[in-house]
Amino acid sequence: MNNVDAIVIGAGQSGLAATHALNARGITPLVLEAGANPVGSWPHYYDSLTLFSPARYSALPGMSFPGDPDHYPHRDEVVDYLRTYAAHLDADLRTGHRVTTVTRSDTFTVRTDQETFTAPIVIAATGGFGRPHRPDLPGLETFTGTVLHVTDYRDPAVFAGQRVIVVGAGNSAVQVATELAAHAEVSLASRTPVSFVPQRPLGRDVHFWFTVTGLDIAPIGRWLPNHVTAPVLDTGIYRAALTAGRPDRRPMFTTLEDDKVTWPDGQVEKIDAIILATGYRPDLPYLRDLGTLASDGTPLHSGGISRTHRGLGYVGLEWQRSLASASLRGVGRDARHVVARLLG
DSSP states (O other): OEEOSOEEEOOSHHHHHHHHHHHHTTOOOEEEESSSSTTTTGGGSOTTOBOSSOGGGSOOTTOOOSSOTTSOOBHHHHHHHHHHHHHTSOSEEEETOOEEEEEESSSEEEEESSOEEEESOEEEOOOSTTSBOOOOOTTGGGOOSEEEEGGGOOOGGGGTTOEEEEEOOSHHHHHHHHHHTTTSEEEEEESSOOOEEESSGGGSOHHHHHHHHTGGGOOGGGGSOTTOOOOEEESSHHHHHHHTTTTEEEEOOSEEETTEEEOTTSOEEEOSEEEEOOOBOOOOGGGGGGTOBOTTSOBOEETTEESSSTTEEEOSOTTSSSTTTTSTTTHHHHHHHHHHHHHO
């Protein structure tokens, strides 16, 4: 059994930010990553994914995002950036090490599918990509068409000529539905209407205004209901697409049966595929034996600090401390806060 000063679980953007924060305090952590590379879930997102924040607001602490600071990076640019960032950190970074359980007596014991380690500090930074949220929609379990979460969506050409419903009202839902509408007949179904925020009000990207007003770091998450849907950032393209009916936006369907959907107005039609752009939940199965998770699998924490176990922290949870908490621009701030609290 190997004893180390601190263990970071996950080497995506959150884990790398946590590692940087530990380095700043003179600690070289052990970083355990289940995948083959320290890039998190980014390579697995859909092919056309482009950030809604420009490069100048999409960097982790200590390293600027390359290229024009006002451009909006593509998925593959983020992958390259994270790989480069990881190479500059002072860490014992072990890929191909999936954490299976974390327990505690006097210190934490972290077991992987290969080795076992102990440490007084553990930071869970595994995000939610491994736990896509699949809502309990009426008849979904009996639907005979294709059902997939946006986690498994890659390219619109697969759905050419089909009748498709995209479920959701957030950025990914609108982006995917609009892309698909050039290849298929698409409806965007959601319980609430889509809300838009201009991408560049008064000629500046909205993230500039988030920063200068302090909204980006405001602890507004504590007053919001769980899993609130963030508004869609839009240059005008997405609003225009929905206004033109490509895709059209509809209230959530009432039932699914076989390969048919019933809409609230009573219309029944055949559907080929349903894509669930319904978000994620914290992916922390390795903490189950520790007794620090609520019944729904979410961690019991305050601002990323465990309420049940001293020395346990989290980075990358949605609305952890602010609206930016689960983003590239926000995980660095949260990581510094969590590390300071854990060491303090």
